[in-house]
Amino acid sequence: MNELKLLKKILPSLKQCRDVVVGPGDDCAAVENGDSLLLLAADQLISDIHYLPDTPPAKVAAKLLKRNLSDIAAMGGTPSYAVLTIASSRDDEAWFLEFYRGLNEAAQQFNISICGGDLATLPDNFTGDGEILSLSITGRVKQKNICLRSNARAGDLLYCTGCFGNSFATEHHLDFIPRLTEGSWLAGEYTIAAIDVSDGLLLDLERMAVASQLDVVLKLEKIPLRNGADIDSALTNGEDYELLFAVPKEIAEKMEKRWNFPTTRITCIGEFTNSGNGTIYDSSGKNLSNSTNKGYEHNT
Amino acid sequence: MNELKLLKKILPSLKQCRDVVVGPGDDCAAVENGDSLLLLAADQLISDIHYLPDTPPAKVAAKLLKRNLSDIAAMGGTPSYAVLTIASSRDDEAWFLEFYRGLNEAAQQFNISICGGDLATLPDNFTGDGEILSLSITGRVKQKNICLRSNARAGDLLYCTGCFGNSFATEHHLDFIPRLTEGSWLAGEYTIAAIDVSDGLLLDLERMAVASQLDVVLKLEKIPLRNGADIDSALTNGEDYELLFAVPKEIAEKMEKRWNFPTTRITCIGEFTNSGNGTIYDSSGKNLSNSTNKGYEHNT
Numbered sequence: 001m002n003e004l005k006l007l008k009k010i011l012p013s014l015k016q017c018r019d020v021v022v023g024p025g026d027d028c029a030a031v032e033n034g035d036s037l038l039l040l041a042a043d044q045l046i047s048d049i050h051y052l053p054d055t056p057p058a059k060v061a062a063k064l065l066k067r068n069l070s071d072i073a074a075m076g077g078t079p080s081y082a083v084l085t086i087a088s089s090r091d092d093e094a095w096f097l098e099f100y101r102g103l104n105e106a107a108q109q110f111n112i113s114i115c116g117g118d119l120a121t122l123p124d125n126f127t128g129d130g131e132i133l134s135l136s137i138t139g140r141v142k143q144k145n146i147c148l149r150s151n152a153r154a155g156d157l158l159y160c161t162g163c164f165g166n167s168f169a170t171e172h173h174l175d176f177i178p179r180l181t182e183g184s185w186l187a188g189e190y191t192i193a194a195i196d197v198s199d200g201l202l203l204d205l206e207r208m209a210v211a212s213q214l215d216v217v218l219k220l221e222k223i224p225l226r227n228g229a230d231i232d233s234a235l236t237n238g239e240d241y242e243l244l245f246a247v248p249k250e251i252a253e254k255m256e257k258r259w260n261f262p263t264t265r266i267t268c269i270g271e272f273t274n275s276g277n278g279t280i281y282d283s284s285g286k287n288l289s290n291s292t293n294k295g296y297e298h299n300t
Numbered sequence: 301m302n303e304l305k306l307l308k309k310i311l312p313s314l315k316q317c318r319d320v321v322v323g324p325g326d327d328c329a330a331v332e333n334g335d336s337l338l339l340l341a342a343d344q345l346i347s348d349i350h351y352l353p354d355t356p357p358a359k360v361a362a363k364l365l366k367r368n369l370s371d372i373a374a375m376g377g378t379p380s381y382a383v384l385t386i387a388s389s390r391d392d393e394a395w396f397l398e399f400y401r402g403l404n405e406a407a408q409q410f411n412i413s414i415c416g417g418d419l420a421t422l423p424d425n426f427t428g429d430g431e432i433l434s435l436s437i438t439g440r441v442k443q444k445n446i447c448l449r450s451n452a453r454a455g456d457l458l459y460c461t462g463c464f465g466n467s468f469a470t471e472h473h474l475d476f477i478p479r480l481t482e483g484s485w486l487a488g489e490y491t492i493a494a495i496d497v498s499d500g501l502l503l504d505l506e507r508m509a510v511a512s513q514l515d516v517v518l519k520l521e522k523i524p525l526r527n528g529a530d531i532d533s534a535l536t537n538g539e540d541y542e543l544l545f546a547v548p549k550e551i552a553e554k555m556e557k558r559w560n561f562p563t564t565r566i567t568c569i570g571e572f573t574n575s576g577n578g579t580i581y582d583s584s585g586k587n588l589s590n591s592t593n594k595g596y597e598h599n600t
Contacts, residue, residue, distance in 0.1 A: 003419045006393060010400045017413045020381070029415035031381060034334045041416055042383035042436055048423040081320070081331060083342035085434040093306060100310045113317045115329035116341055119303045122432075123348040127425045134385040136342055136436035 025211075026149050027071040027196055028139065037146060039139035041071040047130030051174070057095050058102025059174045060133070065106045065114075067198065068137040069178035070241045074196035075148075076187020077141035079110060079180065084117040088131035110180065112137075145188030147245070150211035152193040156246035158216060158270035159191075164201050165229025167239040172226060176241045182261055183243055190255040193246035200238040202280065206289060208244060210278030218270040220282050235288075246272055325511075326449050327371040327496055328439065337446060339439035341371040347430030351474070357395050358402025359474045360433070365406045365414075367498065368437040369478035370541045374496035375448075376487025377441035379410060379480065384417040388431035410480065412437075445488030450511035452493040452546035458516060458570035459491075459545050459552075464501050465529025467539040472526060476541045482561055483543055490555040493546035500538040502580065506589060508544060510578030518570040520582050535588075546572055 011024040021037060022030035028041040045051060045064045065082065072079045084103075090096070096119075107114050122131070152158075161182055167173040183194065195208045201223070209216045225234050247255055252268070259266055280288045311324040321337060322330035328341040345351060345364045365382065372379045384403075390396070396419075407414050422431070452458075461482055467473040483494065495508045501523070509516045525534050547555055552568070559566055580588045 003421070006396055007419055010396065013400065014404055014414045015408055016415060017380075017411070020413050020415055022415075023413070024416045029381070029383065029413075031413075031415070038338075038438075040381055040383050040438070042385050042434075043418050044385040044387060044420060044434070046387055046420060046423060048425065049420070080317075081329070081340055083329065083340050083436050085342050085344040087344060087346055087432045087434075096306055096310065100313065104314055108315055111317070113320050113323070113329075113331075114314045115316060115320055115331070116324045118343050119307060120344060120346060120349070121303070123346060123430075125348065125427045125430065127427070130423075130425060132387045132422075132432040132434075134342070134344070134387075134432075134434035136383050138338075138340070138438070 021143070022148065027074040028077065030075065030141070030146060036140045036142050039072055039075055039077045039141060040136070041068055042134065042136040043068050043071065044132060044134040046132050053129060055174065057099040058105070061099045061102035062106040063174050064133050064135050065103060066176060066178045066241070068135050069110055069180060070196040070198065072137060072139040073179045073183035074194045074243055075139070075141055076145045076183050076194065077139035078184060079112045079137055079139040081113050081115050082107070082135055082137045083115060084133065084135040086117070086119045086131055086133055087122050089122040089126045090129045090131060092129070141187065147183070147187050147192050147194040149193065149195050149208045152208060152212035152214055152246035152272045153248070154214055154272055154274055156193065156248055156272045157252050157268050158218070158272060159245050159247055159266050160242055160269050161264050161266055162240065162242040163224035163226045164197070164240050164242065165234035165237050166226045167237055170227055173239040178241060179243045179264065182264055186245060190251060191245040191247050195244050197240040197242050197244060198238055200236045201240065202235045202288060205244055206278055206280055209272070209280060212272065213275055213278070214272045215274060215276030215279045215281065216270055216272055217281050217283060218288060222267055222269045224265065224267050321443070322446070322448065327374040328377065330375065330441070330446060336440045336442050339372055339375055339377045339441060340436070341368055342434065342436040343368050343371065344432060344434040346432050353429060355474065357399040358405070361399045361402035362406040363474050364433050364435050365403060366476060366478045366541070368435050369410055369480060370496040370498065372437060372439040373479045373483035374494050374543055375439070375441055376445045376483050376494065377439035378484060379412045379437055379439040381413050381415050382407070382435055382437045383415060384433065384435040386417070386419045386431055386433055387422050389422040389426045390429045390431060392429070441487065447483070447487050447492050447494040447545070449493065449495050449508045452508060452512035452514055452572045453548070454514055454572055454574055456493065456546035456548055456572045457552050457568050458518070458572060459547055459566050460542055460569050461564050461566055462540065462542040463524035463526045464497070464540050464542065465534035465537050466526045467537055470527055473539040478541060479543045479564070482564055486545060490551060491545040491547050495544050497540040497542050497544060498538055500536045501540065502535045502588060505544055506578055506580055509572070509580060512572065513575055513578070514572045515574060515576030515579045515581065516570055516572055517581050517583060518588060522567055522569045524565065524567050
């Protein structure tokens with residue numbers, strides 16, 4: 001199943017009510033809600049895909065929550081509530097107690113409430129111990145601050161937080177910190193165009209470029225590599241949970257000077273160029289969008 | 301796995317922020333949101349448990365949405381937005397197109413927006429065609445109108461909408477209409493205590509009685525039976541998606557007179573009696589709470 005192709009067909013057909021400001025297709029949906037926007041997103045973790053059978057359950061829980069928080073961060077928002085469903089084949093009370101302990105701990109760390117959900121047993125056609133975990137999150141952002149994939153403009157510089165590649169081997173995919181404070185600081189003031197990298201730098205950058213109807217020059221030599229990562233891994237592995245964001249050239253220097261998150265590096269890795277179909281070129285003009293493997297093509 | 305016992309241990313440990321008015325354990329959570337409350341709920345459908353492999357996908361989609369709408373109805377609320385995740389082993393584009401067509405149709409029928417989600421492929425340890433579908437919904441209700449499981453008072457009459465039992469064989473579990481207009485009409489004016497019956501009349505009534513710290517006399521002979529159902533099926537089968545609600549005796553007659561939903565019958569099927577632990581008796585004084593099979597014990 002090619003989820004991406006399928007969703008391209010399906011998502012535009014979903015009718016939205018008038019108060020939906022951002023519908024399906026960005027990191028979060030956004031709807032009118034008093035003097036701010038309500039953000040909504042949902043994402044899932046599946047055992048044997050997003051974590052290993054022996055990954056500590058508290059880390060699985062934290063990843064589930066943080067993966068959704070990263071979507072809120074990419075919109076420049078502040079998270080508020082979450083609900084989750086669990087479908088599991090596990091008959092192991094200790095696993096669930098540890099899972100919820102980790103979830104509670106992560107929720108408190110990011111000041112959100114886990115306020116409901118459902119727990120069900122998987123049928124017999126699922127073999128072994130495992131589960132499908134689905135979490136939905138809400139957040140808030142002021143309309144003037146909201147960051148969209150589609151908001152990059154020709155000439156904007158392309159920045160990233162953190163570094164890329166080798167996320168599984170280094171366990172970054174479990175231990176990362178979603179860029180909430182950074183996203184919220186940037187939003188409205190320095191950027192209105194951002195995306196989080198969950199499926200791969202190249203794939204998520206392409207989504208941003210396509211949505212903004214711009215081409216991009218990506219300076220491969222500038223991309224910060226995580227320990228042990230090569231450039232291919234950095235471009236395609238995914239699970240980085242870093243932000244890509246567009247900054248107008250004339251305020252980029254000011255933004256860099258005022259950046260005050262000492263443990264989070266930012267790097268200018270390219271530029272949004274002329275109007276286009278979302279093609280990504282390297283500095284030598286080579287088309288990177290034709291790569292056969294761009295990342296995990298499974299997210300909306 | 302006994303989900304109910306496990307959740308009893310887990311849910312109280314989840315820390316809630318101050319603006320959470322109703323936390324986990326009711327049909328929806330409710331949080332402060334301007335001049336009304338924001339309702340949040342999540343529920344899932346699993347193939348081979350909640351529907352058959354050959355159930356038409358549009359009906360599966362509608363059930364997924366309506367099951368969540370029934371939770372909003374039980375709180376007296378009006379639904380607004382939904383997001384969903386799908387984890388599927390199916391390689392069948394037509395199935396998904398039909399699923400989303402049905403989802404879109406149901407969403408328009410109930411005036412809500414499906415505004416985001418995720419679609420992923422199940423790993424190989426899931427055999428056959430099937431999926432885990434998880435949907436989260438938001439809604440709104442005025443604080444003075446909110447209906448809680450815990451709000452029944454001694455002396456209140458117990459009413460139900462519709463009839464019970466035999467939901468699978470009659471396909472009621474696919475074709476039901478969530479009691480949104482009825483719930484919203486009742487809320488605040490005639491009741492502030494309601495629950496929807498998804499896991500079984502006896503089990504869901506017991507939840508309401510336990511939450512309200514009252515015992516109940518249930519008049520078995522009054523319970524309306526669906527075509528082909530006997531009283532055991534009506535008490536325990538579940539998937540009825542009807543409302544149980546408590547009405548103060550002094551306004552019950554007025555409520556019955558003003559009831560103006562010709563296709564939805566209401567029936568007085570009992571009474572909340574003295575303070576207690578949530579024990580359910582029949583009219584002869586027999587304790588029904590000791591039944592070994594009370595229903596599907598898998599929901600929060």
